[in-house]
Amino acid sequence: MAIDSVDVRTLALSHRIKDGIRQQVVQYLDGPSVSIERRSPVGRLAWTEGHGNGELPSPARWAAHLEKYYAIELEDNARVADRDAIKLVFEPRDQWRFSHEWWLDGDTGLLLKHVLSDHQGRIIETFQITQLQSPEKYTGSVRAATPIVIGSTPWRATWLPDGFVAQPVTFAGDDIYQRVYSDGLATVSIFVEPLAQDATTTLQEGVQQLGVSAVAIEHAITAEGRWQLVAIGELPVATLQRIVRSITFDLLEDPSPQSNDQTGEIE
Secondary structure, three states: OEEEOOOEEOEEEEEEEEOOEEEEEEEEOOOOOEEEEEEEEOOOOOOOOOOOOOOOOOHHHHHHHHHOOEEEEEEEEEEEOOEEEEEEEEEEOOOOOOEEEEEEEOOOOOEEEEEEEOOOOOEEEEEEOOOOOOOOOOOOOOOOOOOOOOOOOOOEEOOOOOOOEEEOOOOOOOOOEEEEEEOOOOEEEEEEEEEOOOOOOOOOOEEEEEOOEEEEEEEEEEOOEEEEEEEEEOOOHHHHHHHHHOEEOOOOOOOOOOOOOOOOOOO
16 A cells, blocks of 8 residues: 555555566555566666775665665564564764665565655655465575666766765667666656757646656756756655756767766755
């Protein structure tokens, strides 16, 4: 079940592993029938801390990274969905991100509940499993992930909250550029699209709320033409606005993936 300020949604989640591939399916049980499927190799983290040091990401390195930007508390006597759970609280050390609370199944480590809150303690979204059906631990082998190359773009965000690093992304086409950044918990996607004079896809500048995510939209004019700049993520509106307003087109032709758009100084 997912609850936010707009709606309450009932979901059916399935998680299977076959031949070293993890399959996750989310089916919406309310309203139109919609299913979302995700596949990934077993053992591959959804987050990577960079790609210049030649080291593969690991849970220990992920946790060490998070400790720099969140105060982490642990409670081991929780209970969710009639199962013993461990509660983790992630309180941000700055104003640029939200707080997270996780309840993990004590036996399998599966996420049973997630609460996202703003700086005033107001709950933005609650996700909770109400029933877990006979989970079994995976006993097969885990493949070693291969290093991932993160492509560059002819533009960059000159400011991001400390700790946000570039993540792998699949480009949508020759005319639309996308970059994704994450601090290990929060993620922001940035899209830069050239606009024609009669573009029907032009979005109004400003901020819009899309469920628990927010989107900041700006337009820019360069020597190459007009551009639409979009930043979207589960982050405070002020954070998304500052990110999208920091986008510049003054990079060299082949910018290094290690350029300083991965982190930013907080004023």
